[in-house]
Amino acid sequence: MKIALHWKILIGMALGAVFGYAASQAGWTTFVDNWVAPFGKIFINLLKLIAVPLIIFSLIKGIADLKDIRKFSKMGGKTIGLYILSTILAITVGLLIVNTVQPGKKITEETRSSLMKDYESDAIKKIDAASARKQTSPLQPLVDIVPDNFIAAAGNNRNMLQVIFFVILFGIGLLLIDPAKAEPVKRLVEGMNDVILKIIDIIMLMAPYGVFALLADLVANAPTADLFAALGLYALCVVIGLAIMIFVVYPLVIRSYVGMGIGRFFREISPAQLLAFSTSSSAATLPVTMERVTEHLGVDDEVSSFVLPVGATINMDGTSLYQGVAAVFIAQAFGMDLGLGDQLTILATALLASIGSAAVPGAGMVMLVIVLGAVGIPEGGLALIFAMDRPLDMMRTVTNVTGDATVSLVVAKSEDKLGNPQPNELDDFYQITSE
Numbered sequence: 001m002k003i004a005l006h007w008k009i010l011i012g013m014a015l016g017a018v019f020g021y022a023a024s025q026a027g028w029t030t031f032v033d034n035w036v037a038p039f040g041k042i043f044i045n046l047l048k049l050i051a052v053p054l055i056i057f058s059l060i061k062g063i064a065d066l067k068d069i070r071k072f073s074k075m076g077g078k079t080i081g082l083y084i085l086s087t088i089l090a091i092t093v094g095l096l097i098v099n100t101v102q103p104g105k106k107i108t109e110e111t112r113s114s115l116m117k118d119y120e121s122d123a124i125k126k127i128d129a130a131s132a133r134k135q136t137s138p139l140q141p142l143v144d145i146v147p148d149n150f151i152a153a154a155g156n157n158r159n160m161l162q163v164i165f166f167v168i169l170f171g172i173g174l175l176l177i178d179p180a181k182a183e184p185v186k187r188l189v190e191g192m193n194d195v196i197l198k199i200i201d202i203i204m205l206m207a208p209y210g211v212f213a214l215l216a217d218l219v220a221n222a223p224t225a226d227l228f229a230a231l232g233l234y235a236l237c238v239v240i241g242l243a244i245m246i247f248v249v250y251p252l253v254i255r256s257y258v259g260m261g262i263g264r265f266f267r268e269i270s271p272a273q274l275l276a277f278s279t280s281s282s283a284a285t286l287p288v289t290m291e292r293v294t295e296h297l298g299v300d301d302e303v304s305s306f307v308l309p310v311g312a313t314i315n316m317d318g319t320s321l322y323q324g325v326a327a328v329f330i331a332q333a334f335g336m337d338l339g340l341g342d343q344l345t346i347l348a349t350a351l352l353a354s355i356g357s358a359a360v361p362g363a364g365m366v367m368l369v370i371v372l373g374a375v376g377i378p379e380g381g382l383a384l385i386f387a388m389d390r391p392l393d394m395m396r397t398v399t400n401v402t403g404d405a406t407v408s409l410v411v412a413k414s415e416d417k418l419g420n421p422q423p424n425e426l427d428d429f430y431q432i433t434s435e
Contacts, residue, residue: 009389012208013215020219029220037217043210044382046203048369050196052154055370056167057193063171064186065309075411079307082407083315084351089249090399091347094241094321095328099343103233104332164352218384234329235388241321242399250406258409258418260297268296269405276401277394282312285401293405298419299412307411311404318396318403323350323371330372330381342375349374 003011023032147153147162154163174182251262272289276282286308294304327346331338338346349371372379412418 008208009211010391012210012212016212016215017219019212020216023216023220032217032220036213038213040210040213040217043203043206043213044369044379046206047382048379050199050203052163053192053196054200055163056154057189057196059164059167060171060174060189061186061193063168064174064182064189075303075306075415076310078414079310079407079411080314082410083311083403086249086317086403086407087315087320087351088347090241090245090317090321090403091324091350093244093249094238094324095343095347097237097241098234098325098328098332101233101237102332103230103237104329104334106230106233107333214382230329230333231384231388234325234385235392237325237329238322238392239395241325242318242395245317245321245399246402250402253406254409258413260409265297265405265409268292269402272401272405273398276397282316282397282400282404285397286312289401289404293408297405297409299408300415300417303412303415303417304408307408308404311400311407315403315407316400318399319367320350321399322392322396323368326368326385327371327375327377330384331375331377333384334378334381336377338375345375346371 019036020032023029145162145165147166150163150166153166174185251265254260254265255262269289269292272285272292275288276285289312290304290308293299293308294301324346327350328338328343331342350367368382369379372381409418
């Protein structure tokens with residue numbers, strides 16, 4: 001019987017935790033360090049390896065799909081603006097929750113010391129970088145976004161904002177040149193993007209073994225009770241944030257601006273949400289999302305055929321929220337205090353990284369590597385959260401798809417291309433008093 005990948009990952013998580021605990025009790029920590037942990041490091045390196053190519057080709061493809069700069073400037077500008085606004089809101093919600101609950105600080109000093117010992121060199125670099133930052137101009141972060149050498153920027157994952165800046169310029173330039181000349185470049189980019197997505201599929205085949213190695217090493221070298229309690233709180237922070245977006249933010253927008261009944265919205269979009277939950281892929285869900293939005297929610301095909309494909313590429317509310325929560329949680333676990341500037345960097349990086357995040361399972365974890373590197377959080381901290389990634393990935397994909405549908409309704413309403421919605425009896429729960 002063929003076992004789905006997410007079940008393999010969960011099995012690897014469980015076996016890794018059990019093996020790590022057994023190794024710690026039997027005194028096999030040296031064996032784990034020498035013969036098991038390296039496979040986890042290889043897996044982390046593979047994720048870091050694919051990060052820059054994924055950003056480059058996925059983001060260029062997303063911009064090139066707009067096809068016409070005039071369309072980009074009108075409906076495109078409106079659509080992208082709404083997607084960016086919703087993503088910023090999602091990240092802000094996540095940061096507020098994780099800074100309030102502080103799940104990473106539930107980890108004891110003993111566990112934290114063990115983690116810091118494993119990543120001591122990274123911690124020292126973080127301190128040095130923070131000291132150096134204090135000596136620079138307040139506008140230095142803005143200067144740092146613009147690279148003087150793209151090849152050099154692409155050679156370091158910490159410079160991902162510079163890579164994204166260049167890629168956006170490249171994508172806009174692709175829209176402005178003669179379509180006949182741009183077509184070969186677009187075909188090349190699409191082909192390269194397909195190759196990168198296939199490489200991610202290959203890397204994800206190693207995920208169960210990478211998770212096993214990461215968890216075994218983590219559990220074997222650190223106490224477990226407080227760590228798993230903190231993980232539970234971390235997952236709760238993500239779930240609460242996603243629930244706020246799905247059941248509060250989107251319904252408020254739909255009811256107050258679009259004027260559509262919330263009961264109707266959830267009833268009609270639920271098939272796409274369920275598919276998103278089971279596949280963890282906005283791209284795989286896109287055909288169903290378009291069908292539900294167009295034929296059941298009344299969005300004109302001209303709007304849905306533009307807004308939804310773009311959303312599947314650049315609108316990752318759930319993914320961005322999760323990245324913000326995960327980055328702060330890992331920093332807390334390592335005893336790092338992130339200031340306002342660091343958290344604004346997380347917000348900006350998660351926003352821009354989400355634009356190029358491929359709409360496939362596992363891509364969010366690759367993007368998280370970029371977010372962590374932007375503020376100097378040890379990428380090895382992924383070991384803390386990877387075991388929780390698959391179930392949370394399923395939930396955040398639902399958020400992504402729901403956000404796409406919401407923005408399509410808003411754009412259609414603003415363009416007068418939305419059929420007359422009818423409320424139903426479930427709307428009382430979300431009733432908003434209007435004058």
